[in-house]
Amino acid sequence: MRFWVSVLIFASLFTVTAQDRDFLTADEADQVRLTQEPNMRLKLYIKFARQRLDLLRQLLESEKAGRSAFIHDTIEDYTRIVETMDTISDDALRRKLTIDEGVAAIAESETEMLKTLEAIEASKPKDMARYRFVLDEAISATRDSLELAQQNIQQRAAAVQQRDLKEKQELEEMMQPKDLEAKRAAERKAQQEQKKNKAPTLRRKGETVPKR
Structure with a gap:
């Protein structure tokens, strides 16, 4: 009885539809916001994924009626957590951050x-037909994520840049010429602003560091 009360409380943290349902609890979302360093954030998501699988095992051991809906949503949330870990990793690589520790933990x-x-x-x-599709997706997502985690980190970073x-x-090929020019103008302006915001120096223009 206590187990199903816990399941109902856990499920109540999410909205009805998969599209609208947040795959993290409010407490988990707060933990993520407080964890900015990418390696630590990846480890946090690993913990969330493990918790979903622990819940999944408990649900599968139960013979209560209606369990398949909870199993379906738990698997779906697990998959979204795994996909988020890949997104965090790719974003960190775009910013040229070191994530070897987090990626090793994922693998x-x-x-x-x-x-x-x-x-x-x-x-x-016996009720696998009701959640077979999301289970297949979870297995596929985990395999893909594991393959990325086992990939050479430099090669993965290069692949991210090429994909972007x-x-x-x-x-740009789908944009109208005037929209494309406006986009490129905005990019040039952003680059100029970035140059202006470089750390100030007390040296005069053309002055070099004296040799010692």
């Missing part, structure tokens, strides 16, 4: 989490 944890999901699939729960460049080019 280690997702290896075990993938085994858990595959074991659930192999056990063929390709998306930018495709977007």
Whole structure:
């Protein structure tokens, strides 16, 4: 009885539809906001993913009616957490931040989490038809994320840059000439502002650092 009360409380933290439902609780969202360093933030999301799988195991061990809806939403939220970890990693690489520690933690944890999901699939729960699609998505997302985590970090950073460049080019190809020119003008202005905001120096223009 206590277990199902906990499940209902947990489920009440989310809205009805998958599109609108936040995959983090209010407390988890607060923890994320307070954790800005990318390696620590990745480890925080790993903890959330593990908690979802712990809840999933408890739900699968229960024979209560109506469990399939909770199982479905729990798996779906797990997948969104995994996808968010990949987004955080890619964003950090764009900003040229070091995330080796966080990525290593992802690789280690997702290896075990993938085994858990595959074991659930192999056990063929009697109501699996009701959440088979999201389970397949979770397994696929975990495999893809694990593959990224095991990739050479420099190669991954280069791939992120290439993907961003390709998306930018495709977007510009769809834009009207006047809109494209306005976009490029805004980019030039932003670059100029960035140069103006460089750290001030007491040296005169053309003055160099004296040799010692």
